[in-house]
Amino acid sequence: MKYLTLLLIISFNTIISQTTTNIVSHNINEVTIYLNNAEITRTGNVDIPEGKSDILFKGISSRILDQGLKLEMSNNVRIYTIEIEPDNDSLSRNKEYQKITNTIRTLKESFSLNEIKLQTLKKEIQYLEANMKIGGANRVTYAQIDQGAQYFSKKINLLQQKIHDEKIKKELLELKIEKEESLQEKLIHTLKKTNASIRVTIISSIATNSKINLRYLVSNALWKPIYSIRANEGQSSITIQYQAQLYNDTGNDWTNKPITLAILDSSADINKPEMKIWTLEGDEYEYSNTRRYNNKKSKNQKEEKEQEYNTLQVDNLSTRFKINDLHNIPSDATPHLIDVIEYNKDVTYYTLSIPKVKNGAFKVASIRDWDNLGLLDGMANLYYNDSYQGTSKIKTQQINHTLDIALGKDNTFNISRKKVSSLSRRNLIGFNIKEVITYEILVKNNKNTKSSLQIKDQIPISTSKNVEATPLELSSGILDPINGQVVWNISLKPNEVKKLILKVSIKYPKSKRGLINFSRKNIKSPRFF
Secondary structure: OHHHHHHHHHHHHHHHHOOEEEEOEEEEEEEEEOOOOEEEEEEEEEEEOOEEEEEEEEEEOOOEOOOOOEEEEOOOOEEEEEEEEEOOOHHHHOHHHHHHHHHHHHHHHHHHHHHHHHHHHHHHHHHHHHOOOOOOOOOOOHHHHHHHHHHHHHHHHHHHHHHHHHHHHHHHHHHHHHHHHHHHHHHHHHHHOOOEEEEEEEEEOOOEEEEEEEEEEEOOEEEEEEEEEEEOOOOOEEEEEEEEEEEEOOOOOEEEEOEEEEOOOOOOOOOOOOOOOOOOOOOOOOOOOOOOOOOOOOHHHHHOOOOOOOOOOOOOOOOEEEOOOOEEEOOOOOOEEEEEEEEEEEEEEEEEEOOOOOOOEEEEEEEEOOOOOOOOOEEEEEEEOOEEEEEEEEOOOOOOOEEEEEEEEEOOEEEEEEEOHHHOEEEEEOOEEEEEEEEEEEEEEOOOOOEEEEEEEEOOOOOOOOOEEEEEEOOOOEEOOOOOEEEEEEEEOOOOEEEEEEEEEEEEEHHHOOOOOOOOOOOOOOOOO
8 A cells, every 4th residue: 555655656746747848839020131140030929837837939940049049928927948959850740741751652662563563574474485485295287386476476565565564654653753752852951941949948827828029040041232323424313222132041931021131240149248459450350150959960950051151341330221021032042132222312423544453434423421321342233324334342341431433434535554664764873773663644535525534543652761762743643642642633625635744763772673563464365276
């Protein structure tokens, strides 16, 4: 009797110690996409018993990151612990996977029966061929031989036809099996992306129904800016169409969900922020790699390709773009283009030429007050006077108060730059060499109206006390002594030609022969022989 009482007590305590687990019904409610990952917001509700229990979120992306996990529950439910764990039963629960598996099993059984039929038919032919030899002690007439030949021929032809039919069935079965196995493989790959679960241990003083708001970060999701810039001659404004390419390879489709695009890195944790010393000697780049499942990866996870990242230079902006329209962004690892916002900004135009770097002149749009637009470095499609000009890279990391965007070539001017040998010389002065270098820039206005442009060139800047660079003639150009840049702002009458002279003297020690490097351009030319 004591033994029975003790057994009942142990069994009762075992039942009491088991924690109830309730599956949460939840859906994606909102997506915030960052430059290197995304934040998923899910909402749902669950019935909670009195006391301590577990709730389980299934179908979570296996790309989930440890940091950034946030959970809110209503009705004074206290959260005890939160853990991310792999869901190893996701395949067995999936109806589509079960259906494909059963189909493959049935097809393989049919394939095995087909093999048996083929072997049986082949053995029948072997048996007939072995009995086709007529002779020995029995005497047979020619009529009997002919009759036997007809019989065997008819029989073998029939068997060969059956073998032919079975081989066709075999080929069809092989194709069907291959197709179903391919579907199965794709489904497994897809399900692997959503085979994570979030287990939450909670405590409630009463039995209740709690509303849940869950937020977490996932990798393999990002967005990249792309622009369409439209300008027209004579108009004082320019249109910037801000677009974004969205990338989703998280395993969960974002079907008609509100989307927000954010610029700042989302991988910050919940620790107290600290301010670092502000240095001016280079860029700072921080990226902390993330962990999954407490650094424990399954074999399947190790086979997954890790997300690769591009390093983007961004200002410390907290800009967010809330997309008004709902979009369907499937988890297909394919960029999807959406419209973000459209700006109309005041603009001024000027023509720029840097003949040392590139021949010709270029139309440039100069935009003021651009740094509050949330622009990032990216490619832009350029349209000028409703004509497509090509692509250009928007570079936002510049110290100017204006954003300059090249709109393509301006054929208003003919510009040439050449070294004038007659005005250039080299002299030996003691232990030093003194070189005088002269360049001539010719500019012609091809239009029948007065036109202006800006021309840039440069003189060398010395970084050694033994080397001196002195400008001798600049044709009224403005010299920036810090970077050596020379700027001419000129205005030309119709068909007028203007000559600019850039003359500089460079003095350096004889030991530094070859210091002055006249760079020459390499041009690729096709080879035909």
